[in-house]
Amino acid sequence: MDKTSPQDVLLTAAECAARTGISVRTLRVYEANGLLSPVRSQKNWRLYSSGDIARLNEILSLKQLGLSLSAIAEILEGRMTDVGHLLDIQKTILTARQEQAERGLRLVAQLQSKSLAGEGLSMGDLLDLAKETKMNEAADEYAWKRYDQARPRTEIEPDRDNLQACAGEYRFEDGIAIRITSTGNGLRGELLGQPEFDLFAEAPDRFFLKVTPAQFTFSRDEEGEVEGLVLHQGGFEMKAEKCAEGVFAATKADLEDRIRNKTPFAGGEQKLRRLIGEHREGKPDYVEMTPVLKALVEEQLPVVVKELERLGPMRSIEFRGVGVDGFDIYIVEFENGRMEWGMSQCPDETLNGLFMRPVP
Known part of the structure; x- marks a missing residue:
């Protein structure tokens, strides 16, 4: 053409x-x-x-x-430019660099003030400066991964024996389980709390989704047996280990029980109150978050801080139930509005999901 x-x-x-x-x-x-x-x-x-x-x-x-x-x-090679995809990656790069520049300038200003006051820079100051520089590299790597994950994929005819080898149950590092089954012509995945999705082969151990920019890579041990998988999505890579049959059903039953009985995570309200306070100050405690959630919170923090400033002081929190995806759902009343907050966590109580949105 x-x-x-x-x-x-x-x-x-x-x-x-x-x-x-x-x-x-x-x-x-x-x-x-x-x-x-x-x-x-x-x-x-x-x-x-x-x-x-x-x-x-x-x-x-x-x-x-x-x-x-x-x-x-x-x-x-061999593909046209996707302008929408191009704009998305440019926005990701520029937003990340803007936030990094603002954060870096604040740090440099603090260190300059100390220096002008005749104070020497401590080991901690120098380590913070090095960490800030390293974070710039990490943001570029994240943007590249997001770009690569969103590029067009080419479907190939799968090896049916290999499909059966990839089938099984897997558990991610945050405790979320996924079940992979062979359809004969491809793979089908079921992630806890989400609809089933089809996977299409692009290489013997690499599969992709057509409904969203995401891929799965299956890993093998020294004997060639499938031992795990990696989900590539949103600029992140999430690893899962193959586990015994029945784990998915057990975790699914636990989730259904929480939904049916409206059972929140232990201490959930107190944790959410603390999280909202930390976000209001622009200082979330990243230690209690998974790496993926930490990166997402860092990316969205400036927007959340501004919104919380607009909403004003918090008045009350009301637990509403458990969503189909395992999030505890709360309605939070502020002086100037109401918001729905969702929070999910791993079995070790590390946070792996957090959102805020207008009350539907």
Whole structure:
């Protein structure tokens, strides 16, 4: 299919360079590496279409994540640019970097004040500075994983014997169980508290969902037996170990019992009150959260702090029941409004889920 249309504006290499700030030489380097393929005029001039500019934005986004040109070429080979996907990854990168910059500037200002006051920087100060620098790298890695997980996948014909080998029950590090069954043509998954979903093969031990950007990779031991899986979703990688048959049914029965009897987690209301107070101050206790929840809370914290400031002082908390996904549901009354809060936790009481939303 022709990537241009009669209405498409075509730019020469010089015009493209002037309007993007990228040199003509760099554009030719991208072309030489198979990343861009501008059309040619009758005079053999390179002409760049809107499709080329969209691909150029995608290249620049991946370069921001530290990928080499050869790696970018491998990722982009044979597929068109998904503009919606591109905007999503750009938003992720820019939001993360904005928050990092604000946090880093606050830390630097504090250290500068100490230095100007004649105080030496302590070991703790220097460690905090190093940690902040490392967090910038982690955010880029998270953005890259999210990008990779959202790229288009190609379905292959599965090995039916391998499907049966992957079938079984698995338990994630936070205690959530999942059951994988073979359908003969693929796999079907059932995650506790969620609808069943189909998995499609893209490699012998790699499967993907079509309903959402997520993949499963099955791991094997030295004898070649499947021993676990990794769920790739939302920029995160969550590991689960294969467990004995019956674990899924037992955890499902426990959840159904909590839902039926409206049984909250022990000490849930006190924990939620404390969490809301910590969020209001912008200082959640990340120690009691799983790594995935910690990353999500860090990403959303500025929005939550502003919303809690708008809502004003908390007046009351009322437990409403347990959701089908295992979250304890509370209605929280504030001076300026009401919100629904949900909270879930692992068997060891580490938090693995938290949300707030307007009362439906």
